[in-house]
Amino acid sequence: MEILVCVKRVPDSAENEIEVKPGGADIKRDDLVYSVNEWDNYAVEEAIQIVDRVGGSVTVATIGNEESEEVVRREMAMGANSGLMLVDPAFEGSDGRGIAAILAAAVRKGKYDLVLTGAQADDGAGQVGGMLAALLDWPYASLVNMIEVQDKKLRIGREIEGGNQEINEIMLPCVLSIQTGINEPRYVGIRGIRKVASVEIPVMNAAALGLDSAGLGPAGARVKRLDYFVPPAGAGAEILEGSTDEITVKLIDLLKAKGGLK
Amino acid sequence: MAAQVFAFILHKDGKADDTALELAVASQKIAPGAAPVAVVTGAGAALDGVCQELTASYAEVWKFASDTLAYPNAEIIRMLLLKALPKGCTLLLPHTTFGMDLGPGLAVKMDAAYVSDVTAIDGLDGATLKAVRQEFNGQVCTHLACDMSKGAVVSVRSGCFQAGDPGAAGGKVVDKSGEVGELSGRRRFVEVLQAEVGDVDITKEDVLVSVGRGIGDKENLPMADELAKAMGAVVSCSRPVVDAKWLEKGRQVGTSGKTVKPKVYLALGISGSFQHMGGLKGNPFIVAVNKNPKAPIFQVASVGVVADLLEFVPELTEKIMAAK
């Protein structure tokens, strides 16, 4: 099975306080900790496990800039066989559809049986996988939390509301978006990263992908972000102030009053 | 005036989902006064009840009944909608696991714009829709502009369009089942497996001590156990704690976990994503302990403590024990 996994380098929202720049043009990016999108890490682990079972190889592709190389190397250190960097100034400012079109061009340049994406990334859109499948005219399933390889098709589970699992059969080639929890992504140590540090990672731009850059970037985007802003504060929580001692005393009183202590 | 607005209706056991009404409200924000059309797919007699119910809030209800549609398979429904919807229209979808499955691919095939998970709609200016969505798990919001000149698929976050008058009533049901012909795809629905029942039932508990990714490590869990024991509460959690296999799935609160209705909910190191909060019903007294004063959970909590939970929790436990 030849598998392509799409990965994105994102500010790690568990590690960072995301703040809006004055004026709202962007978030403050200077001190952000970046990592691979949480969902994509599960997708790469799943691809590696599938190849361990049935053979084949895993390629990890990202659209980004030079800095995105670190996440590709990280996923190669996990066990992906090769990487692919899709870099071109013309790609910047693309909307989800534009990103999917770039990835679709990369898929067409290869010979893949299966393409995996994460269920969603930092902006929570959850759109690239489904769009990519539609552009390729391959079948698609989102929020996949189980994959079983069968002959020319997969048996998959989709996680739906309430944690129930929707079982489907899907023909290959197909695109799946992966939900967290499908596996336990392996740990990557500094030694693993060092081992792949000098592996050549091919870079492709719009021309190499045969893409017309007129349809990409802001010009081709039908959905544009106008600004960032801080969610308007609602009533909000009453923040307990004081020393830890004072706070715990207040909190215990409140818990008692609300039936929180039995 | 914008092109016609359609709303895709989810339903279960012969009743329309809560999102049905919310989509009607949302459609009024896009095209005030215009009558949106509800699209209902399914099979069996129960479908008629759903359609009838919808005539109260939709001027027109399009019914598509067929055995192939008994379970909503996004690939099959995409095929149906591509045949049935007029070019350039706007389709509203709920941002659920089904909406996420259908929306992006449908938009590409319709050659329409796709806007996902909107929380507010500011309105339409010419062919440009201005809407609000969130990024980074709700830490920041954005305004976006969507060019709807070739149509749009807009997925709407549940619970965000409750207030408001959906308008039009006394609609009619139009049976369009005959119009779509044979539907078959490359993805076949097999069955739904129900989530396993765990050793505790958090849905029946009055007091929950809930831990999130902020607990940091499995080794810190006993800290939450001890607090729960002191309070007479039970431990629940957010999704990352289950993904890491620190607690079993039956303890997870949220849209893909359990829906709980406690009186008191103590959230430790939980950021407050909408998927997590979506599992918390009945307007409980929420206490949030988080080291980030800007964590979204402080917007919905009743009381907040800005602190490192690894220091705060043992201290709270100790005080509660001492007071006994």
Ligand SMILES: Cc1cc2nc3c(=O)[nH]c(=O)nc-3n(C[C@H](O)[C@H](O)[C@H](O)COP(=O)(O)OP(=O)(O)OC[C@H]3O[C@@H](n4cnc5c(N)ncnc54)[C@H](O)[C@@H]3O)c2cc1C
């Ligand atoms: C389709 C779908 C369904 C989902 N369903 C669910 C669901 O059912 N339930 C669910 O919970 N999630 C669900 N999610 C995931 C959801 O989007 C969030 O990723 C998740 O809720 C985040 O969990 P969290 O708040 O524990 O972690 P984070 O968002 O990482 O937040 C951790 C918080 O802990 C704080 N913190 C860190 N260290 C400390 C410390 N020492 N002391 C105090 N505070 C600290 C941080 O400031 C942060 O606010 C779903 C996602 C998808 C796409």
Ligand SMILES: Nc1ncnc2c1ncn2[C@@H]1O[C@H](COP(=O)(O)O)[C@@H](O)[C@H]1O
């Ligand atoms: N810049 C990118 N490069 C590679 N893959 C991406 C990129 N952006 C999004 N994806 C893929 O699409 C998935 C869903 O992202 P999104 O639709 O942006 O929420 C991610 O988990 C990735 O697998």
